[in-house]
Amino acid sequence: MSVLQAVILGIVQGLTEFIPVSSTAHLILVESLMGLNLEADAVLAFNVLIQLGTALALIVYFWSDWWAIARALAGGLAARQPWRDADSRLGWLLVVATIPGAVLGLLLKKPVEQLHQNAAWVAVILMAAALLLFAAERVGARARSLTTLKWLDALLIGSAQAIAVIPGVSRSAATISMGLVRNFERPAAARFSFLMSAPILLAAGLYEARDLLKLPNLNAYLAPLAVGFVVAAVVGFLAIRWLLAYLSTRSLNAFGWYRIAAGAFFLVVVFLSGR
Numbered sequence: 001m002s003v004l005q006a007v008i009l010g011i012v013q014g015l016t017e018f019i020p021v022s023s024t025a026h027l028i029l030v031e032s033l034m035g036l037n038l039e040a041d042a043v044l045a046f047n048v049l050i051q052l053g054t055a056l057a058l059i060v061y062f063w064s065d066w067w068a069i070a071r072a073l074a075g076g077l078a079a080r081q082p083w084r085d086a087d088s089r090l091g092w093l094l095v096v097a098t099i100p101g102a103v104l105g106l107l108l109k110k111p112v113e114q115l116h117q118n119a120a121w122v123a124v125i126l127m128a129a130a131l132l133l134f135a136a137e138r139v140g141a142r143a144r145s146l147t148t149l150k151w152l153d154a155l156l157i158g159s160a161q162a163i164a165v166i167p168g169v170s171r172s173a174a175t176i177s178m179g180l181v182r183n184f185e186r187p188a189a190a191r192f193s194f195l196m197s198a199p200i201l202l203a204a205g206l207y208e209a210r211d212l213l214k215l216p217n218l219n220a221y222l223a224p225l226a227v228g229f230v231v232a233a234v235v236g237f238l239a240i241r242w243l244l245a246y247l248s249t250r251s252l253n254a255f256g257w258y259r260i261a262a263g264a265f266f267l268v269v270v271f272l273s274g275r
Contacts, residue, residue, distance in 0.1 A: 001221065001224045005224065010230070013236070014231060014237075014238075015236075017171075017236055018194065018240050018243055020176055020255045021173070022167070022170035024122075024170075025123070029122060032119040033270075048204050048205055050228040050229055053229040053233035054201060055205060058240070060237060061237055061240045062194065071087070073087075073092070089149070090195075094192075096151060097158030097196045098158060098161075098200060100161065101159075103162075123270060126168040126262060127263030127267075129169045130259040130260050136181050136252065137252055139180070140179075140181055141183040142184070144184045146184070153182050157196065158196065160177065171200070172190070172194075173252075173255070179192060180252075186247035186252070187248050
């Protein structure tokens with residue numbers, strides 16, 4: 001993998017991790033089109049580790065939120081009133097929402113890795129998951145703020161995050177869609193989705209780092225990995241800011257139509273290239 005290829009993949013990761021079009025699908029399909037000749041374990045580890053760049057973008061962008069939540073959690077535990085204010089409640093509900101994705105992510109790791117090797121199936125899933133966005137826009141009332149978040153909301157949105165381990169579904173598409181189904185406003189659904197995804201992105205990156213360290217030619221990946229990490233972090237930060245502003249006035253439907261068009265395009269190219 002060249003540095004230029006790492007830059008391209010970092011841009012793809014940063015743009016598509018938070019925009020509901022599936023970063024995993026785009027990485028797999030772009031890597032296929034680029035003809036990267038790498039070990040499967042190396043490709044998967046690189047994909048997950050550059051997610052650490054987008055995790056850093058989340059931490060930086062929502063730094064004030066994380067600080068307020070951490071202080072509220074610590075203060076609530078010290079006062080033996082863990083549920084005493086909005087920030088502490090949000091912190092505990094983020095914990096609840098993270099559990100389904102963490103558990104199912106580990107259970108489905110091996111079966112899902114096989115899908116990573118089939119670009120055609122990923123393109124099909126990319127198109128099919130557009131239905132999530134269309135359905136959420138049609139069903140949701142978009143009337144609730146994050147201050148009304150309950151245990152059931154967190155559990156359902158967290159469960160939606162769990163199905164996003166399937167390449168092509170998209171973590172943000174699944175969780176924002178579930179937030180809309182639970183009648184949250186679009187920016188509120190996106191905000192909770194982003195906050196909730198940070199622990200999963202960090203955990204996944206650290207977990208895959210073990211496999212990367214076992215590669216015999218690790219030194220060959222260090223420069224591309226560093227470049228991909230930085231590019232994904234910068235582009236991811238900008239994508240978060242843009243999407244929150246976009247969703248304050250517009251729907252998810254445009255992303256659904258994009259998924260259909262992109263999936264069809266990738267499917268044709270994959271078949272024509274014989275990959």
